Amino acid sequence: MSERRELIVELGERSYPIYIGEGILHEAGELLAARGISKKSPMLIVTDESIAKLHLPLLEKVLQEAGFTAVTAIVPPGESSKSLKVFEELVTKALQAGLDRKSAIVALGGGVVGDLAGYVAASYMRGIKFVQIPTTILAHDSSVGGKVAVNHPLAKNIIGAFHQPELVLYDLSTLQTLPPREVAAGLAEVVKHGLIWDEAFVAWCDENAERLVQLDSDALGYALYKGCSVKAAVVSKDERENDLRAILNLGHTIGHALEAVAGYGELLHGEAISIGMVGSARIGVRLGAPEEIYAVTKRVLSRVGLPVRLPEHLDTDAIMEAMMHDKKFQEGTMTFIVPTSIGQVEINSSVSKALVREIVEELKREA
């Protein structure tokens, strides 16, 4: 059994704990009760078909034994469930089950389930309690920060809210069934948290890449703890995404554009931002940062099994166009998160479009 870890996301009266450990799902009953989740009001568990098969029976059993009343909504897996249509179906379910203002909504699953269930919790009766039980590595990212949302046919995550959970339960056992490609994609955000904030953690990832890829529980627990800690530190200083929080978008401007142009599905989110982070490192070096940023970024990402080269068939014009629609460009200004040294980045609002275009071309020739 690996070490049990706990950290607090500091947000004043909205602070909450994240518990990370093997088999922690068995303690869901006590942990929810300790955080004041009501046993008198019914709760709604939201999960997807794949996760339901693996982990729902245990969660339902544990909650029932602890005296909670829970109804469950199972949505289809994948991004298409993050729609207003499914959102409305969940509200219907919550109403029919009699959820009241003291009820909670529990998200059991990855980022899609968390974003969707979180937006229901944010909106139902203008906001009820929310519990996250992430079952992917990637979800360590979305489980800190309170960003919840659904998609609109014209734009991802455009309809949403900031709504902090009461607690997050990270059971490392649930990660053991992840396919290798998803493991790597999830590790992209872990590495990102090192690159923006913590040079020592980047070095640790570099050395422990193999253990991470093999889902060694102790390595994974530490990596998730560190990843969540960095994100928590950033979010604590800028809950509503006014300024600092933008550094979390390292690699995301190019990454989002790649996802859009490739069509959602060809590249996983983590794969797209991996390529984006290599691009950002290249931009950083061009703007005067040490050469090693590029070498280290590329090496760590490759070691955890991520792509670092931009697929050649993606059209450069289309990528540039997609970037111009990214919501990070406020009032037409072109802003990039640019590394200045390993573990440090800056928000640079004057990166020229010509340079970005060159970098996109270079990324297609990445060795």
Place this chain on the structure above:
Amino acid sequence: MSERRELIVELGERSYPIYIGEGILHEAGELLAARGISKKSPMLIVTDESIAKLHLPLLEKVLQEAGFTAVTAIVPPGESSKSLKVFEELVTKALQAGLDRKSAIVALGGGVVGDLAGYVAASYMRGIKFVQIPTTILAHDSSVGGKVAVNHPLAKNIIGAFHQPELVLYDLSTLQTLPPREVAAGLAEVVKHGLIWDEAFVAWCDENAERLVQLDSDALGYALYKGCSVKAAVVSKDERENDLRAILNLGHTIGHALEAVAGYGELLHGEAISIGMVGSARIGVRLGAPEEIYAVTKRVLSRVGLPVRLPEHLDTDAIMEAMMHDKKFQEGTMTFIVPTSIGQVEINSSVSKALVREIVEELKREA
């Protein structure tokens, strides 16, 4: 020209001003700019077909002359526009118009438009700026407090958020075209604000009922100023509706039940809560408050043209049943806002169902 009035809703960094005056719409450009609404980012004006004919051309002209770029969405009048379907259409419009994180959404209209546009502003990109330009007396209530929402087929206002506006512009000229029944219904919430907080203001309403009904600008400006002030005082102390804010529901438990049983439309909201407030006064007297509460409540409401008698054809069982579904009953407890003296109320969590039933019957025989 009547006196110009201004008040600040104190909510820390979310504080905002309400400007009340005749012809204030002509100054919308300067007032929005002074509050930091961006001229570089497009804004979306939301209004309904009836209001568009009366006031939209002026607002569009004023904003354009001040250098703002605005697109307009016109929704059908009435409660049916407070739906997720119309909500999604407005998000589509906002995306197509290129609204970004610095954009604002402007609600020109009554409560329906304010609630709907406000929920779009709360959700679009997880929250952008919101400006309220109420055109009904009733909307003085919803323009303070930040409650925004749409309806679900199974429940009113069940999908929503707390989202404070940047500013509220109350142009008294826009109220001059209101039909008499809507004037009275709007005054119900004005009187309510007196009954829960301010004995002197109740006396003032009693004396000035005639001027209010005749839409005397000076009387109306003062009444809206006082009504907004009381609501602001309550909301400042309890922004997220944890406890004190419940007093704003005086008359609403019975009122909502009447609206539900009568079918939305037979009774206007203000009419239903007028009857509800008479019921609450009766409950207060039964529980030991001075007799005059009942007499004064009934007289003031009658004087501003509101019904005080419950329509006999509404079934008492159905009314009781509807009350049990009201979201104010947390975990099955039956809570009422009960007057203790004129201008004061208490939150009473132990009002017996039998007493409420008797009062409902008595309200049908109200002289």
